Structure formats: C-alpha cells, structure tokens
Amino acid sequence: MTMLKLRRPDWLEEMHGFLLIALVISGLGVLAAAGYMLTGQPVDIEVATGGALGSTALTGLPPGTSLDSPVHLEVTDPTTAQSAWAAAAVLPRLLLVTTALFLLWRLVGRARRHGPFAGEVPGRFRVLGLLLVLGGPLVWLLDFGARTLLSNSVPGGETYAVLDFSVPVIWGLCGFAMFTVGEIVRRGEVMRADLDGVV
Template identity: 30%
Template sequence: MKWTRDWLRDLQLLIGASMVVFAGIIVFRLVSVFAGGAVCAGIVGAPVDVAVTGLRPGAQAADTAAVCVESPSVSQVMLMLLHDGPALVAAGIAAALLYRIVRDARRHDPFTATTVRRLRQLAWFLLVAGVVVTSAANTSSGLLLHTMVERGTAPNQAMWTWLFVAVGVGAVAEIVNRGVALRAELDTVI
C-alpha cells in the first residue's frame, strides 16, 4: 500500500503550533511588562548621537532610534500593550479561524458552501483587523512617544500585509466557491 502525505494534517498541526506561540508571546509580554520591564518607543528623525562602528563602505546609521523608560508609568504600560496586543490577539483569532477551516476540510469535504463562507469570514476579519490593528498601533505609538519626549514622530505601520493576506484568503474562497459550483454542475450532468 502506497503511503500518501496528509498535507491538511500537517497544516493543521502548524496552525495549532502557531496558536500556542501567539499565546506564549502574549503571556511573555504581559509578564515582562508587569514584572518591571522597560517600555520602548521608536522615534523617527532622531539625531544620531551614538557612533555606530563596523559599518561597511556606503552604509550609514539611520535617523530612527528607540527611546526606553526603565520604570514606566501605568499609562505608558497601557499604551505599549495597546501597541503590541491587538496584532497578537488578531493573529491568534485568525489562526483559530483558519484552524477550524482546515480541521473541517480534513474531516469532511473541503468543497462545501460552509468552507467558502468561513474563508470569506476570515478574509473580512483580516481586513477589519488590519485596519483596527494598524490604527491602534499608530495611535498608541505616537501617544507613547509623546510621554517620553517633547518632540518627535513615531514610525507608522502600514496595513499592506493585512490587506494582502485578506485579499489572498478572499481569492482562495472564490476558487473554492468555483469548485463547489463545478461540482454541483457535474452532479446534475451525471
């Protein structure tokens, strides 16, 4: 008997492992911050006062720096959590939704209206989460930076990655939807 690899099982294991990693990162961030860890914010356009040694010819130090507070206030901790937390939580939720899709595709027929609906829901979730996560990160990083310096601009995050993944998942949903339609058409012929 020829052995065939169960790629959906492997994918399901990988997604499950990523969910554990996301949970671990969230716990680590919470413990490190509440245990008295430093809170840092990036600043764009900072004068480089520190000499960087070992640069290769043609390379130069950037004008972006990190500003850290060793004993952060409660508001600084909350702003840092608002900066980091939503992305981790959204990624964990997206992984859980994808896990359910892969699990059901493995147990049953993957070309069903339910799979299409869940893939579309995941695509919309990723799109909305991208907007929320990016807005929260950009707003909180600016506010956090202004608790540490009088002037300066925090680097902004772009939501291109979230948008690209959402469109990709939406495209897969439409491909599966086409497979569902072709199967239904084939069933009427036979």
C-alpha cells in the first residue's frame, strides 16, 4: 500500500500568487474609480446636519432625540471641482495601496527566485517601508482636505470632515513592520556571510 504524500506548500509561491490577484483587483479599482469620478457621475457628499436640516425637519421623534452628523447628499450633476475633489478623496489612497502591492509582489518574486538573502531584498523592504510611512500620512491629509472642500461646496450645508488620527498610525505601523522585516533579513544575510567565511 502506497502512502499519498501531501505536497509541502511553498508559502512564497502562494503569497506571490495572492499578491498578484490583489494587485490586479486594486489596479482595476483605481481605473474604475477614476472612470466613475472623472466622467461627471453622481458624487456622494457629507455635510453637517445643522445647515442642511432644521430642528423641525423630522416629526414624531421621541423627546431628547436629535439628528447627528453627517447627512449624505447625492449630487447628481456635480461641478468639475466637485468631481475633482471626490477623486482626490479616493484615488491617492487607492494608488498608494496599488503601488505598495506592486512593490511587495516584486519583492516576494525576487525572494522566490534568488533566495531571501539576495542583496536587494533588505533594501526593497526599506523602500516599501518608506513609501508607507511617508505616503500614508500624505494620502490621509489629501483625503481630509478634499473631503473638506467637497463638503464646503454644497450650498446651505455645513462643512463636515473627520480627521481620524488612527489612519496615519496604521500606515506607520505597516511601514515600520516593513523596516523590521528588512532589518531581520539584513542581519540574517550578515550572519550567513560570517558563517561562509568560517567554513
């Protein structure tokens, strides 16, 4: 009776394929978002409830109940500026994610072909980390500014845009994780070179 042997998974190969799928989906998302927003399609805009709805806008509410921000308005015929601001609130983030996925896909591919201690692998981790640490907060600020301008563009409404400070922290953690992995690989490369010298 012969025993069936299970193939040992090659996690680098699996990750390389997964990253390619994610990269294609992200790239298509960028194209779809750009096509939608830059062709004058309806734009969703958030405004504060104070200017958009008065205290008597809704009837029959229990005592002590009030409307909370934001109100989502759909502008069916946006101006060029509104379409541009809507694009600026979404596209930079999608482009950053797509670029990071592309760099990580190339990095994993190089590690598969030449081994984890190939000379360029630690440096590529550092480049990816730098992209996330610097690009993440920049995209976050662009997103906030674009949403502020977009909200301010609706007559009768009050500007509404939330500055979520957890977003740059997450980008920073991802970036420093890449720095850490790159440093681990670099130190492993140094130890390997030392061992080769001893042998």
